[in-house]
Amino acid sequence: MDGMALSRRGLIQAGGGLVIAFAAAGPKPAAAWTEKPVALEQVDSFLAIGADGRITVYVGKVDLGTGVRTGFAQIAAEELEVPLDRVAVVEGDTALTPDQGPTYGSLSIQIGGVQLRQAAATARAALVAEAARRVGLPAEALRAESGAVVAPDGRRLAYAELVGGKAFSLAVDPGATIKPPEQRRIVGRPVPRVDIPDKVFGRFRYVHDLKVPGMLHGRAVRPPAMGATAEAVDEASVAGIPGIVKVVHEKGFVGVVAETEWAAIRAQQALKVRWSAWAGLPDQAKLWEHVRATPVGQRQVTSEKGDPAAAIQGAARRLSASYDFAIHTHGSMGPSCAVAEFKDGRLTSWSASQATHNLRKQLAMMLGLPVEQVRCIYLEGAGCYGRNGHEDAAADAALLARAVGRPVRVQWMRAEEHGWDPKGPPTLIDLRAGLDAQGKVVGWESEAYIPKGAGGNVDLVAADLAGLPKESLLSPGNIVHNLAQPYALPAVRTVCHRLETTPFRPSWIRTPGRMQNTYANEAFLDELAAAAGADPIEYRLSVLDDPRGREVLERVARLANWQTRPSPRRDQTGEVLRGRGVTYVKYELVRTYVAGVAEVEVNRRSGDIRVTRFFCAHDCGQVINPDAVKAQIEGNVVSTVSRTLLEELTFDRSTVTSLDWAGYRTIAFPQVPEIVIELIDRPADRPWGAGEPAAAVVPSAVSNAVFDATGVRLRSVPFTPAKVRAALQGA
Amino acid sequence: MSQTVARTVAMTVNGRAVSVTVDDPAMPLLYALRNDLGLTGPHYGCGLGQCGACTVHVDGAAMRSCLLPVGELAGKQVTTLEGLGTPDRPHPVQAAFIAEQAVQCGYCANGMIMESAAFLARTPKPSEAQVREALANNICRCGTQPRVVRAVLRAASQA
Numbered sequence: 093m094d095g096m097a098l099s100r101r102g103l104i105q106a107g108g109g110l111v112i113a114f115a116a117a118g119p120k121p122a123a124a125w126t127e128k129p130v131a132l133e134q135v136d137s138f139l140a141i142g143a144d145g146r147i148t149v150y151v152g153k154v155d156l157g158t159g160v161r162t163g164f165a166q167i168a169a170e171e172l173e174v175p176l177d178r179v180a181v182v183e184g185d186t187a188l189t190p191d192q193g194p195t196y197g198s199l200s201i202q203i204g205g206v207q208l209r210q211a212a213a214t215a216r217a218a219l220v221a222e223a224a225r226r227v228g229l230p231a232e233a234l235r236a237e238s239g240a241v242v243a244p245d246g247r248r249l250a251y252a253e254l255v256g257g258k259a260f261s262l263a264v265d266p267g268a269t270i271k272p273p274e275q276r277r278i279v280g281r282p283v284p285r286v287d288i289p290d291k292v293f294g295r296f297r298y299v300h301d302l303k304v305p306g307m308l309h310g311r312a313v314r315p316p317a318m319g320a321t322a323e324a325v326d327e328a329s330v331a332g333i334p335g336i337v338k339v340v341h342e343k344g345f346v347g348v349v350a351e352t353e354w355a356a357i358r359a360q361q362a363l364k365v366r367w368s369a370w371a372g373l374p375d376q377a378k379l380w381e382h383v384r385a386t387p388v389g390q391r392q393v394t395s396e397k398g399d400p401a402a403a404i405q406g407a408a409r410r411l412s413a414s415y416d417f418a419i420h421t422h423g424s425m426g427p428s429c430a431v432a433e434f435k436d437g438r439l440t441s442w443s444a445s446q447a448t449h450n451l452r453k454q455l456a457m458m459l460g461l462p463v464e465q466v467r468c469i470y471l472e473g474a475g476c477y478g479r480n481g482h483e484d485a486a487a488d489a490a491l492l493a494r495a496v497g498r499p500v501r502v503q504w505m506r507a508e509e510h511g512w513d514p515k516g517p518p519t520l521i522d523l524r525a526g527l528d529a530q531g532k533v534v535g536w537e538s539e540a541y542i543p544k545g546a547g548g549n550v551d552l553v554a555a556d557l558a559g560l561p562k563e564s565l566l567s568p569g570n571i572v573h574n575l576a577q578p579y580a581l582p583a584v585r586t587v588c589h590r591l592e593t594t595p596f597r598p599s600w601i602r603t604p605g606r607m608q609n610t611y612a613n614e615a616f617l618d619e620l621a622a623a624a625g626a627d628p629i630e631y632r633l634s635v636l637d638d639p640r641g642r643e644v645l646e647r648v649a650r651l652a653n654w655q656t657r658p659s660p661r662r663d664q665t666g667e668v669l670r671g672r673g674v675t676y677v678k679y680e681l682v683r684t685y686v687a688g689v690a691e692v693e694v695n696r697r698s699g700d701i702r703v704t705r706f707f708c709a710h711d712c713g714q715v716i717n718p719d720a721v722k723a724q725i726e727g728n729v730v731s732t733v734s735r736t737l738l739e740e741l742t743f744d745r746s747t748v749t750s751l752d753w754a755g756y757r758t759i760a761f762p763q764v765p766e767i768v769i770e771l772i773d774r775p776a777d778r779p780w781g782a783g784e785p786a787a788a789v790v791p792s793a794v795s796n797a798v799f800d801a802t803g804v805r806l807r808s809v810p811f812t813p814a815k816v817r818a819a820l821q822g823a
Numbered sequence: 824m825s826q827t828v829a830r831t832v833a834m835t836v837n838g839r840a841v842s843v844t845v846d847d848p849a850m851p852l853l854y855a856l857r858n859d860l861g862l863t864g865p866h867y868g869c870g871l872g873q874c875g876a877c878t879v880h881v882d883g884a885a886m887r888s889c890l891l892p893v894g895e896l897a898g899k900q901v902t903t904l905e906g907l908g909t910p911d912r913p914h915p916v917q918a919a920f921i922a923e924q925a926v927q928c929g930y931c932a933n934g935m936i937m938e939s940a941a942f943l944a945r946t947p948k949p950s951e952a953q954v955r956e957a958l959a960n961n962i963c964r965c966g967t968q969p970r971v972v973r974a975v976l977r978a979a980s981q982a
């Protein structure tokens with residue numbers, strides 16, 4: 093009875109008479125390299141109950157430092173009725189876990205967690221049904237409790253006894269009943285994260301800490317100009333370093349392998365290579381001219397209503413502005429790292445990839461191997477906030493391991509991480525609007541200039557440099573979201589000019605596109621509110637019908653003790669001016685609602701902006717772990733204040749020049765704002781994502797607060813002191 | 824390329840006498856700890872002294888192990904995160920990091936904890952501003968700073 097589909101109704105109708113076959117082992121798909129079932133429709137793909145009654149959860153979504161591992165354990169423990177400490181979580185192993193898609197887009201709980209929950213609910217129903225059969229009672233008479241099914245007379249059938257060590261061989265039942273809110277004990281509670289004690293005592297094993305027998309250390313030697321090829325490699329230049337094993341050279345890909353990590357680093361620094369010249373990057377001083385002049389591959393209209401051009405033309409007041417947002421790096425604390433091992437023609441790759449199932453395909457393509465010969469295993473790395481260099485380090489390690497026939501560990505150096513991770517692309521948005529005599533918006537138009545592509549695979553640096561097969565896609569993430577408006581405006585047209593190229597290999601960084609689009613929209617809307625002489629929150633509420641949207645705005649107003657009045661203040665003298673600014677987002681216009689208020693101090697002499705406090709009202713539907721959601725919001729606010737005020741990639745015509753933490757500045761402890769959060773939990777609703785949405789509201793909230801304080805509008809991220817001084821002088 | 828001769832450095836790490844044989848005494852201590860002694864609490868973050876991920880205590884002072892040539896450590900007392908405290912006997916800062924859940928990916932946590940422990944040893948009752956200043960050269964990209972500050976203040980109040 094392999095994979096029999098049990099429906100809840102089937103279980104109830106069959107009652108005690110139902111027989112469930114718990115097969116000794118699940119079927120193994122022939123083609124793929126798998127060690128257990130991994131198909132999305134199978135219960136066994138998501139969980140196993142051991143002979144000792146312990147639960148192992150298998151998820152294709154990975155933690156990345158967000159704490160979502162704990163959320164998965166909570167969800168499984170809740171639905172299976174077991175104590176949380178009896179659940180272990182295996183993540184992102186192509187041989188063990190289902191392919192739930194890359195860990196991006198704030199979808200881990202929303203998609204991955206909900207799939208797991210359904211599998212666990214199916215398993216619980218099956219366990220109860222099996223127990224019912226054994227005791228000869230109807231299933232409704234029994235209940236699951238603490239890892240056992242309990243009969244009315246007190247008899248307990250432990251899960252281990254019912255299924256322990258065997259497979260369920262059962263399809264996930266989409267109708268299996270989820271525990272109702274009032275019966276939940278683990279979900280919705282701020283349970284402590286399962287990984288923190290090990291991390292605090294130095295016992296956690298990151299991918300950086302992995303050692304496999306016979307492992308060597310590798311480093312890539314990157315071209316000083318990003319598009320250069322290696323014309324000659326002088327192997328003798330590193331021959332004197334003890335422990336050198338091999339110098340690898342394939343077109344623009346050059347690497348060294350050594351017995352020790354330090355020898356590999358010394359060789360990376362010492363290797364003499366003659367590189368070709370290359371200067372294909374634009375002049376940074378003219379970046380926005382370059383973006384405007386880039387050929388457009390596609391004009392994508394993301395929303396259209398009425399005739400905004402005519403409405404603006406005939407409006408009592410017309411406003412227009414352009415907003416730009418700098419190129420950012422992910423800037424992970426730990427440079428990307430991976431270990432690769434070839435055995436019997438098969439490659440095992442350990443990395444902190446957020447998309448092991450996709451990485452498997454990319455590595456196979458690069459190496460000319462069948463996909464089923466590659467296994468990618470996630471091990472935690474430093475937080476990546478998107479597609480950083482993890483996959484590229486995996487490709488470096490794979491090429492080097494193939495060249496030496498032994499396992500190779502590669503960790504990027506700091507300059508490689510800052511220089512060679514894919515970048516958040518430059519974003520430019522033009523906006524126009526018309527107001528009637530009362531200050532109401534009659535028409536709104538926006539045009540974004542952003543690279544083409546979506547959330548596909550980002551090409552591997554090693555494949556690119558070595559001229560090996562790759563998909564040759566631009567994959568900046570789904571960056572068109574949130575250019576369309578959440579407000580009820582009478583005439584709107586929003587257009588994305590999808591550019592054929594962008595200066596650096598693009599990828600997504602926390603809140604890609606949604607952040608830049610929300611920033612332009614919400615800052616420009618603030619300009620309209622100021623032109624109308626309206627309070628910024630009242631102005632938004634006047635065009636917002638969505639009750640959940642209104643609720644977050646009203647709540648954040650109370651939380652921040654918002655004083656209703658138009659911006660700017662114009663009542664301050666002295667060197668330091670204070671202001672407040674608001675922003676609202678409905679993420680992708682379909683899920684998580686966030687409203688934020690920034691309070692700032694602007695030093696008019698130095699141009700320094702300090703975000704002193706940030707208030708956030710947040711509605712992501714059902715909350716699995718409120719403390720973990722708060723941590724995500726805090727992370728969103730801190731990292732986006734950093735991006736808004738400080739972060740900017742610098743480059744010359746050949747390469748990135750912001751190659752360390754001095755060149756690419758980020759927020760330091762003294763600048764971190766106080767953060768005040770109000771979570772709205774809706775236990776009866778579905779859970780939505782929280783890893784990104786709050787980041788979307790930060791840049792415009794800061795721009796709006798600076799305007800409130802000073803009366804000048806900042807439209808170019810980052811808001812550096814030099815830009816602030818220039819804006820104040822121009823005012 | 825100068826040929827180097829293997830050399831042995833004897834020091835005390837987490838209370839234990841150890842010796843490490845290196846062919847380059849300029850190799851930073853960080854690599855000896857992680858690769859030769861299996862102490863992976865300290866991490867490589869930048870190798871430039873900018874981020875704090877590699878912080879250890881040398882004779883009680885917080886130091887960036889990515890910048891310390893191992894050859895200069897002879898006779899020194901080194902403490903890593905593993906030696907600061909254990910689950911049974913946590914250092915107050917470690918206990919406070921758990922209580923405040925002041926970790927996300929945790930790659931920075933080693934530096935946060937080691938820097939804070941050394942700071943609190945010098946400044947047992949700090950103000951919040953002093954805590955922020957003490958950690959001004961420790962980077963966290965996940966945004967744990969608000970919790971880290973709370974954790975350090977909690978550890979101070981309970982010491």
Ligand code: FES
Pocket residue numbers: 866867868869870871872873874875876877878887888889890
């Ligand atoms: S790794 Fe030593 S300070 Fe960054």
Ligand code: FES
Pocket residue numbers: 157425474475926927928929930931932962963964965966967
């Ligand atoms: S917790 Fe990830 S860098 Fe600090």
